Amino acid sequence: MAINMKNKSITLRGYAKINLFLDVISKRADGYHNIDGVMQTVSLYDTVTVSVSEGEDEILLSCSDTSLPTDRRNLAYRAAESFREAFGITGHSIEISIDKNIPVAAGMAGGSTDCAAVLSALGQIFDIDKTELFTVAEKLGADVPFCLYKGTARTAGIGERLTPVTPMPDCFIVIGRMGEGVSTPVAFSRLDEVLSVCEEEVRHADLSRMTSALEKDVHALAPTLYNSFGEVIFPIHEGADKVRRALEESGALRVLLSGSGPSVFALYETEEGAQAGYDALRAIGADRFITRPVRRCDEE
Ligand code: ATP
Numbered sequence: 001m002a003i004n005m006k007n008k009s010i011t012l013r014g015y016a017k018i019n020l021f022l023d024v025i026s027k028r029a030d031g032y033h034n035i036d037g038v039m040q041t042v043s044l045y046d047t048v049t050v051s052v053s054e055g056e057d058e059i060l061l062s063c064s065d066t067s068l069p070t071d072r073r074n075l076a077y078r079a080a081e082s083f084r085e086a087f088g089i090t091g092h093s094i095e096i097s098i099d100k101n102i103p104v105a106a107g108m109a110g111g112s113t114d115c116a117a118v119l120s121a122l123g124q125i126f127d128i129d130k131t132e133l134f135t136v137a138e139k140l141g142a143d144v145p146f147c148l149y150k151g152t153a154r155t156a157g158i159g160e161r162l163t164p165v166t167p168m169p170d171c172f173i174v175i176g177r178m179g180e181g182v183s184t185p186v187a188f189s190r191l192d193e194v195l196s197v198c199e200e201e202v203r204h205a206d207l208s209r210m211t212s213a214l215e216k217d218v219h220a221l222a223p224t225l226y227n228s229f230g231e232v233i234f235p236i237h238e239g240a241d242k243v244r245r246a247l248e249e250s251g252a253l254r255v256l257l258s259g260s261g262p263s264v265f266a267l268y269e270t271e272e273g274a275q276a277g278y279d280a281l282r283a284i285g286a287d288r289f290i291t292r293p294v295r296r297c298d299e300e
Contacts, residue, residue, distance in 0.1 A: 008125045009051035014098075014117035015294055016044040016108040017146060018173065018258040018265050020221075021210050024191055024228040026201045032158045033188055033197065036207055038214075039143075039159075040168050041150045042265075042291040044175065046114055047099040048076065050121035055093040057084070065100040075111040078140060079118035086136045087128055094122070103287055105181030107259025109143040116147035151296025152214065154207075165211050168293040171218040172274035176247060177263045178286040179239020187260030190232045204228055222254035222267050233261040240264055243286050250280040 022037040059080045061070045072078060080094045096118055102110035119133045119140075130148075137144040142159035154163045191197055195204075205226035213221040234241045240262040247255045251273060252266035268274040274290050281288035 010121040011049040013045040014113035016102045041294040048117035049097045051095040061096045063098040075115040079115040106263040112143035113147040166214040172268040174277035176243035176281040176286040246280040250277040
């Protein structure tokens with residue numbers, strides 16, 4: 001593709017997600033799992049800057065979290081590589097800088113959102129239609145399409161099939177994290193053992209009840225949320241269980257694991273309520289964040 005451009009730089013927010021509903025319903029023959037659920041963007045974000053200049057075909061990545069790789073092992077790097085291949089970009093150097101705030105390996109799609117932010121920034125720089133980016137996103141990871149989409153969405157397949165649903169009612173969401181990260185593949189294999197997940201689809205909770213509650217308020221929504229991983233992660237992850245108890249005792253409307261953990265989130269109607277949850281997490285020494293739901297339209 002011939003692009004007439006000298007230097008261009010774009011800074012975007014890569015938002016974290018939580019899972020309002022995550023039902024692991026079957027295991028596919030290829031080892032992946034089919035899920036049925038609803039994801040929600042929250043106002044905790046990494047800041048991702050992408051700068052493009054004419055020159056060598058190189059990708060340079062820097063990250064404020066120095067424990068993360070800066071080569072192909074970083075999903076944001078792979079996003080730039082895949083974008084270049086998909087749209088035939090040559091003769092450009094791509095520089096990526098990530099200011100990391102989202103906890104790593106915490107069930108909040110931190111890597112996927114950086115990846116989506118790079119695709120989005122490059123899409124704007126090279127004037128690629130957003131719909132074309134989804135094809136690239138899908139190949140980079142199950143959560144990447146949602147991170148590109150943002151807001152509230154039903155997620156099916158391995159997480160990549162998205163359909164719009166009513167945006168989440170406004171509320172305060174406190175997120176806590178403590179202890180070791182959870183490896184998503186390990187969490188799935190534990191789930192296979194405990195819930196005997198097999199090829200036949202088994203529904204563990206009522207998704208239509210949950211999506212109807214999205215049209216009401218946070219009080220109606222709270223009891224309808226669900227996460228299959230809760231059953232297998234809380235009994236084996238001391239940090240996640242401690243965070244859960246602290247948030248429950250603080251008066252949250254509902255407390256749930258996000259993804260395969262160990263992040264745990266709690267819903268509150270008021271800011272004072274959320275502050276009580278935050279203080280309870282401070283008392284036990286957990287990483288903690290007060291967030292709000294982010295709507296798709298806020299970000300477009
Ligand atoms: P998900 O909720 O999508 O399962 P997660 O929040 O549990 O993801 P990540 O924070 O994305 O997990 O990290 C998972 C692994 O990905 C880590 O081991 C980390 O080294 C690697 N990784 C690669 N690139 C990144 C990135 N840009 N940010 C965070 N982790 C990254």
